[in-house]
Amino acid sequence: MKVGFISLGCAKNQVNCEQMIWQTYEAGHEVALGPDGCDTVVVNTCGFLQEARDEALEEINKLVAMKKAGQLERIIVSGCMAQWWKDRMADLCPEVDGFLGVSGYEDIPQVLEQAAAGERPFHYGDIDAPVPETDRVVCTSDYWAWLRIAEGCDNRCAYCVIPFIRGRFRSRPEEKILEEAENLAQAGMKELIVVAQDITRYGLDLYGERTLAKLLPKLCAIPGIQWVRLHYLYPDEITDELIDVIAREPKIVKYLDIPIQHISDRMLKAMHRRGTGEEIRSLFRKLREKIPGVVLRTSLITGFPGETEEEFEELCEFLLEYKLERAGVFAFSPEEGSVAAKMPDQVDEDVKRRRLELLTDLQMRIVDQYCESKVGQVIPVLCEGYDDETELFYGRSDADSPGIDGVVHFEGEEGGVRPGDFYQVKVTGTYDGELIGVLYENEEGSKQ
Known part of the structure; x- marks a missing residue:
């Protein structure tokens, strides 16, 4: 068959x-x-x-x-x-x-x-059963792969049905994760993207404590792995110990995906999110201070039931002040089975659409400003291929996660650049939220 x-x-x-x-x-x-x-x-x-x-x-x-x-x-x-x-x-x-x-x-x-x-x-089996340990055939790429460290979710956000679909949070044993990571490295993978619905909770169910900060250095010690990227970290679970590990481990890319959804205290409470707007602001200030050059990604929901114009403006002002380099912006969707779908004061669809457009435009301006700030800098890029239409190579910088962020387009001699290798690229310009550059070795006359 x-x-x-x-x-x-x-x-x-x-x-x-x-x-x-x-x-x-x-x-x-x-x-x-x-x-x-x-x-x-x-x-x-x-x-x-x-x-x-x-x-x-x-x-x-x-x-x-x-x-x-x-x-x-x-x-x-x-x-x-x-x-x-x-x-x-x-x-x-x-x-x-x-x-x-x-x-x-x-x-x-x-x-x-x-x-x-x-x-x-x-x-249909038991959605709360332990995560099965089976081999896999990586189909995403020859040089990067997802590394799932847990399944399910214990966060009961009002807008989300994932716990009812995927079950309770279950961590994979550390030894199984490391074994898989070593196999991926031996297969030629250079970037591992650590994923779970909430990686900051990792280990709590197995070991009685959150152990992501202990797992990451062991992943970084695996020969062949050059980048370790983290998705998703819940803001109230990010400890000083974890921040210190991220800051000192050179293989952990300084790119953190931290979904916050909103900044208004009332909205956060209605969404069943833990923590307050000020705690989120404090965390982001701490991350900027302790991890110089960190790129912050988040997800934001506008039009949640009961969201007022003032609360929407507070979200916009937060985005302007903290200038998050990456953000996924969404209009609230009343998902069948979620708590929020039955909440009163549902926001009119036209209002949600207008707020989404405004928030998206605001985020694009921030992205453009970030891209302009990179012009003249030399950045590492993992080459992913050659575009016949633009006649440029393309790849991802440490600020770009596959499938959700942009790419870096750069000039290079055909035959001298190979997908799956890292290159130093000098940024010479921007276009539509993405970077354009040239191989640094071409300008300097020697490989960097």
């Missing part, structure tokens, strides 16, 4: 898909990315937002059309949407041949065999 995989959604979902690919290959099947020429296609879905579910349904409908045209035989739907809508998926997608929730990814061979035998499996 030839099985194609399509992965939608976040990094954690991608890791699960990579695990399924490994299990499918080990079971003796041929594996491909995408549906072309396949007998069966597995769609690993996201279910966090309606927009993501709409994307998944659109992808499924495309596969249904291929199935009706005789271009494939079976469709399997896995992941968060399959889990969240498990009671309605059969009726919603009558042409789908099997379903697999977020627990039991390692059982994908069994689901494939059942579907091939004419059954219609519905495979």
